[in-house]
Amino acid sequence: MSEFTKTLCPYCGVGCGLEVSPPAQHGKATNRDSQGTPIWRVRGDKAHPSSQGMVCVKGATIAESLDKNRLQYPMIRESLDQDFRRASWEEAFDLIAKRIQTVRFTQGPEAICMYGSGQFQTEDYYIAQKLMKGCLGSNNFDANSRLCMSSAVAGYIQSFGADGPPCCYEDLELTDCAFLIGTNTAECHPIIFNRLEKYRKKNRKVKLIVVDPRRTPTAENADLHLAIRPGTDIDLLNGIAHLLMRWNQIDVGFIDDCTSNFPAYAEVIRHYSPDVVAHRCGISVADLETAARYWGQSQRVLSMWSMGINQSSEGTAKVRTIINLHLMTGQIGKPGSGPFSLTGQPNAMGGREAGGLSHLLPGYRLVKNPQHRAEVENFWGLKPGQISSEQGMTAWDMITGLENGTVGLLWIAATNPAVSMPDLERTKKALLRSPFTIYQDAYYPTETSAYAHVLLPAAQWSEKTGVMTNSERRVTLCPAFRFPWWEAKADWEIFAEVGRRLGFTKEFAFANSAEVYAEFVQLTRDRPCDMTGMSHELLQTQGPTQWPFPSNNAESPVDTQHSKRLYTNLRFHTPDGRARFGAYHSRGLAEPPDPNYPFVLTTGRLYGHWHTQTRTGRIEKIRAMHPEPFIEIHPRDAASLGITDNQWLEVRSRRGKAKFPAKITKAIAPGTVFVPMHWGALWADEAEANALTHPESCPDSLQPELKACAVDLTPISAEITLKNYQLQSSQW
Ligand SMILES: Nc1nc2c(c(=O)[nH]1)N[C@H]1C(S)=C(S)[C@@H](COP(=O)(O)OP(=O)(O)OC[C@H]3O[C@@H](n4cnc5c(=O)[nH]c(N)nc54)[C@H](O)[C@@H]3O)O[C@H]1N2
Ligand SMILES: Nc1nc2c(c(=O)[nH]1)N[C@H]1C(S)=C(S)[C@@H](COP(=O)(O)OP(=O)(O)OC[C@H]3O[C@@H](n4cnc5c(=O)[nH]c(N)nc54)[C@H](O)[C@@H]3O)O[C@H]1N2
Ligand code: SF4
Ligand SMILES: [Mo]
Numbered sequence: 246m247s248e249f250t251k252t253l254c255p256y257c258g259v260g261c262g263l264e265v266s267p268p269a270q271h272g273k274a275t276n277r278d279s280q281g282t283p284i285w286r287v288r289g290d291k292a293h294p295s296s297q298g299m300v301c302v303k304g305a306t307i308a309e310s311l312d313k314n315r316l317q318y319p320m321i322r323e324s325l326d327q328d329f330r331r332a333s334w335e336e337a338f339d340l341i342a343k344r345i346q347t348v349r350f351t352q353g354p355e356a357i358c359m360y361g362s363g364q365f366q367t368e369d370y371y372i373a374q375k376l377m378k379g380c381l382g383s384n385n386f387d388a389n390s391r392l393c394m395s396s397a398v399a400g401y402i403q404s405f406g407a408d409g410p411p412c413c414y415e416d417l418e419l420t421d422c423a424f425l426i427g428t429n430t431a432e433c434h435p436i437i438f439n440r441l442e443k444y445r446k447k448n449r450k451v452k453l454i455v456v457d458p459r460r461t462p463t464a465e466n467a468d469l470h471l472a473i474r475p476g477t478d479i480d481l482l483n484g485i486a487h488l489l490m491r492w493n494q495i496d497v498g499f500i501d502d503c504t505s506n507f508p509a510y511a512e513v514i515r516h517y518s519p520d521v522v523a524h525r526c527g528i529s530v531a532d533l534e535t536a537a538r539y540w541g542q543s544q545r546v547l548s549m550w551s552m553g554i555n556q557s558s559e560g561t562a563k564v565r566t567i568i569n570l571h572l573m574t575g576q577i578g579k580p581g582s583g584p585f586s587l588t589g590q591p592n593a594m595g596g597r598e599a600g601g602l603s604h605l606l607p608g609y610r611l612v613k614n615p616q617h618r619a620e621v622e623n624f625w626g627l628k629p630g631q632i633s634s635e636q637g638m639t640a641w642d643m644i645t646g647l648e649n650g651t652v653g654l655l656w657i658a659a660t661n662p663a664v665s666m667p668d669l670e671r672t673k674k675a676l677l678r679s680p681f682t683i684y685q686d687a688y689y690p691t692e693t694s695a696y697a698h699v700l701l702p703a704a705q706w707s708e709k710t711g712v713m714t715n716s717e718r719r720v721t722l723c724p725a726f727r728f729p730w731w732e733a734k735a736d737w738e739i740f741a742e743v744g745r746r747l748g749f750t751k752e753f754a755f756a757n758s759a760e761v762y763a764e765f766v767q768l769t770r771d772r773p774c775d776m777t778g779m780s781h782e783l784l785q786t787q788g789p790t791q792w793p794f795p796s797n798n799a800e801s802p803v804d805t806q807h808s809k810r811l812y813t814n815l816r817f818h819t820p821d822g823r824a825r826f827g828a829y830h831s832r833g834l835a836e837p838p839d840p841n842y843p844f845v846l847t848t849g850r851l852y853g854h855w856h857t858q859t860r861t862g863r864i865e866k867i868r869a870m871h872p873e874p875f876i877e878i879h880p881r882d883a884a885s886l887g888i889t890d891n892q893w894l895e896v897r898s899r900r901g902k903a904k905f906p907a908k909i910t911k912a913i914a915p916g917t918v919f920v921p922m923h924w925g926a927l928w929a930d931e932a933e934a935n936a937l938t939h940p941e942s943c944p945d946s947l948q949p950e951l952k953a954c955a956v957d958l959t960p961i962s963a964e965i966t967l968k969n970y971q972l973q974s975s976q977w
Pocket of ligand 1: 257258393426427428429430432433434456457458459461474475476477478550551552553554588589590847848849850851852853854855856952953
């Protein structure tokens, strides 16, 4: 047997293959972390088709975080002003089951909420859906993907009749023009960017367009960087469409045969003449024309987007407007082209397959669809009508539900909302009012543990076996290769045990996660994400596999060609088989700047850190790369405020304030400032990006506009107030 375990990097949605081996037992070869714990060795898996052996700094250092500051055993307290005391699992399970029953029979199942995560494995997601939406009859399961991918989900469903990115990574090496909009791929999906740049080095004619208000490392590599004003993406995209129309560079045959609603779209884009668009976006007409020319002249255009598009009060409209350009030019269903949403978290895709948002059911089904509900009820052996026909609460609804008392029990797992939710002051106040919060995480403390009544230690990646799906629909098995930390348990095991204690013994009679997965895939039969041919065993022997993968594929495993791309037959999942144009005018930002709050704040990520730093904040190499938070500001704005580099700024929005040292740079457009999202209250004083942001959301996807809010800036002379959070092996 090989000394390596093949698995997947548990950070971003690129989904790189890793090979992990135990720390060397003797001699100098053993790497140890600062606490003397031996570190597992990690390297890229050359056989993984998605990453071909490459890894970025996060994947390479993942093992250093695994044993630090872990939550060891369940802890309980009666109220939030008390200290936690150690509890047994028995006591914790008992308490949780009792509280669920009380809320169920006093307030009703709709008062029970679970807030999960794209960092769950698919098995965790699936069991949570079965418990919440099936057995308890509450659709109030939402995930942090609401803050992340829900606009992409809504856009795909509306345009194509089903979710699912239609492209694959091979397209990176087959395209003539990569159109990157609202994605800092170089820092956030580094291995996708590496693949693209390697190819472009060999094929100099391949164009790269980057649309981002910041000159990111991604934009620095572009042939054309369009530094548009935040929130003007629809203007730009409609403006490109306008020119393609004018130049007659559209695919009339494709539009006629394969799409619907083109006339309404044509009517909209008529209004987006180059002068108007260039003015609104803050770019030159020449640059706009260059972008349209690249689109029109390229045989194969691959567009990619991420949070600069999705995290918007018109996120779904933005996604559909990107897709429109592909429909207009027939750039879909063929190699090197298509609208490719880059997934954020390692298994946000698996979450979508398993129905892990409050409007979804497993197998790409919808809560609102009576037939879908009946299919799932029937499969789960539940009585008809057991699954509620009401769409459940979104992440932000849970916050407002805490405010108005409609939430009786909140169960949070694998996410850190006391850092990552918008309008943190309001979020924290609401969390303080919660009658009963269960928080299930691998680490302790995190910012959210301060708001919990019960803490449950979760086994994390490396300690539990399950699958994850990456951006190109490729499913990889992640086997356990270490024992769970102390008393930690896999998320699905915790949900299943609670289910059994609520009386659903046969529904949750699983011996292991392979059985969970085997049940789940049956629910994907004949669905767009059919993966009935997959099993833990198949993934173990055949390796990472893309869906669709129906059961007849399992007999002829070489036939994976047809799962590379979706819609190669140009038939879509809509009732008439045609893809739909979406006709949208631009509405701009939900909170535009004004004389009181004259700057637009945008927020995002840095190469080394992962979200709220629960892991990367504990890795010295990464802390050294990004030692402190900062605010990027253009030299012109810095001059008008009279500040110099590194001087502190107080940033105020209508909701809260924060402080950051200024990083004066031309990389950011005048009038816009940028703050990384990574520093919560544990890692720095008053440097929370989300103290400033607002929860205004896209009406279709209900995804909040985390990418833009209006702020005012005041220079202050402050001491560096970073906490320089000290790592301790354990608090207790
Ligand atoms: N290093 C690292 N990588 C990660 C993560 C991480 O925490 N760290 N997280 C993962 C997750 S969950 C996600 S969702 C992805 C996110 O990946 P990305 O979306 O690439 O990352 P962000 O930095 O959030 O935002 C991307 C860009 O959107 C731009 N932007 C802001 N407003 C607008 C606008 O109005 N229009 C346009 N066109 N652009 C705009 C910002 O300037 C920013 O550069 O990254 C994944 N990968
Ligand atoms: N201002 C601003 N805010 C944002 C964003 C932004 O761009 N700007 N981006 C949004 C987006 S796209 C995202 S995805 C979110 C991310 O925000 P969060 O989900 O809050 O961020 P993470 O730090 O990834 O939190 C994951 C938690 O899960 C724990 N964990 C890891 N593995 C496991 C496991 O197997 N089981 C359990 N139970 N726990 C585990 C980790 O210890 C960590 O505490 O932030 C959102 N918030
Ligand atoms: S690119 Fe993403 S999946 Fe790949 S090693 Fe880096 S963080 Fe992990
Ligand atoms: Mo995300």
